[in-house]
Amino acid sequence: MAKLTIDERVLDVDPQLTVIQAAAANGIEIPHFCWHPKLSVAGNCRMCLVEVEKMPKLAIACATQVAEGMVVRTKSDRVIKARNAVMEFLLINHPLDCPICDEAGECKLQDYAYKYSIGYSRFDEDKVHKPKRVELGPRVLLDVERCIMCSRCVRFADEVARQPVLTFTQRGTHVVLTTFPETQLDNRYSMNVVEICPVGALTSRDFRFKSRVWEMSSTDTICAGCSRGCNMNMWVRNNEILRLTPRHNEDVNSYWMCDDGRLKTFPWVNSPRRLSGPLVRKDGQLLETGWDEAIAKAATDLRLFRKGEVAAIGSPFATNEDNYAFQKVMRENLGVKFLDFVEHIVDGDEDDLLIRADKTPNARGARAVGVRPASPSEGLPAILKGISGGSIKALYVLEDNIASDPKIREVLTNLDLLIVHAHERNETTEMADVVFSASTYAEKHGTFVNFQGRVQRIRAAIATLEQDRALDGFAMSRWDKFASQNDKWGKGPRRDARPSWRIVTALGAALGAKAKFQTSEDVFREITERVPEFKGLTFMSVGIRGHMLAARQAAAKPVSVT
């Protein structure tokens, strides 16, 4: 360890670190544009200049390695003067675009202009003009005028996404960021450059002009796009998801997220095709009905079958709480033995950065909390065979459109009773006798288990009909806080949906169980008591970083809940 002094603070740090890393690790901010903890050091922005005792000139903190006894000053007059000069240079050709720039409000250049700049411009010549709407790729737009040539995006494309297509051409103030001829920035991680760009030069084509960043609320949650479970922020305005951005978690996704996760995991939550309220089939038609009637109907219909005639299919898209409550009611109250879920693995569609072949967020969790057959003779193939053969007559399916597979759809036509939890009308609901509208991952609290065995929390960001943003502790934007019932902007669409664990708990009660789960946390508490891998965990200890499952106990047997 080396003794390092920064602004009179004496620190004991790893001598392998650079000054900026040592400072960051100790909560000391050294302003910077081009340095990024996960990219190579470029040292071109000069914003991180600091004074190092016994060095004649100011040194850039990102490329200066810590040495024993080093004394660094980040706030001396010389440093401040140099910083002001750097800011002045950067702002010379930077357009006054903040009003039309999507980065405004979360822009490093804007923030530093307040914190580290003299506050006015001495430059009154004409600014250099450059192309403003360049399509760098299918998902990223470039405004060359706004670029400060930090090269973060270039290094990201080279080093992280490993698609080295970005480069600079020209020199001096005429530098232009561009793609090599015949190439475009279209790798599966391309949108990460939008976040790492310290200015608004690179913007998302999807989110373009949808909202100012300060108008949205942001909720810490987890991507449901694959079994990686990238940590992310969900940005909501007027009860509508507008964008998803990665949230740093070194153990899972670092600072990144894939483009599919960002773009494909939310439009269906906002979709006008979502179900609102349960449906019950009458005379061949699915009709809207109340929750109590639908639950009573499901309970009465299920009672008509003998134990061996009912099968249940859980969901790797649903939370551990949903799956746990589901298998508990199925096993305890209906005596179901045939219990499994359908995997959604796209063979070969994975890489060594983030993307996983398993396109569900919770397969490992579903299995861990008991959605798995006690013996292979009671698994999915047996269920499908039983339905075809007529020995299984009723099926209960949790949040999974299993009939989108034509083979399964064919099999399901043999059923006498099909009960489904779904988010929107789909192939499976079209065949169902009772449909419960289930909350999506954006509308409920709960946990997923990712492929590493890490338990991670999802949080509700979108309110359903029965939820209230203020009373239920949602993240709130200014609009949410101050909307009165006369304001149109407080009235985004809200669906009559409920989390699956609540629906099955109510069903259990109708079937004679003692209903006791009031919140998803209650369910989680019971999981931690009954499932050894979850032992000792709480919502609190899972927190925003997640928590690894305990090592599997010898011969984990299905959680027979009695």
Place this chain on the structure above:
Amino acid sequence: MGSNGQIIRKKDLNFWDRLYIPEILKGLVLTFRQMFKPEITVQFPEERFTPPAQFRGRPVLVEENGVERCVACGLCSRVCPALAIEVQASETELAKERFPIKFEINMVRCIFCGFCEEVCPEEAIIMSNEYLLVFNNQQEAVFGKDKLLKSAAEMHDRLEFLRQHR
């Protein structure tokens, strides 16, 4: 109140005050003098008052060459202390890149403070001289672009005032 319940005057009136007559005469003289001054009373609502350029009437959006100046930056919406303004941006082929596909001011919320005008980087939202606002219901009070847009020519006086005093 004194301890015996009597009112104690802070400043007792003097002899002339107590006579009342001189004070009444003074008042009559003042009233009489006004009769020869030009009349400023406006017989509202039969007669209408046209306020000067510095008046802060309802905010309007300036239209120039057939399009609103507004770039939908949302700064007016952010600064508005009454949360009266809702802006939704969208993309345009014009050089300004973005425009408000929806711009609404809830005139029941607006307090005529003029902050929106002050913050606007484009001089796109300005205070007009309109003060007559009557609504029969809440929905009517929400002014969309149809009611907000005014041509720059029409708003000339206010724009000129802003040019000189800002």
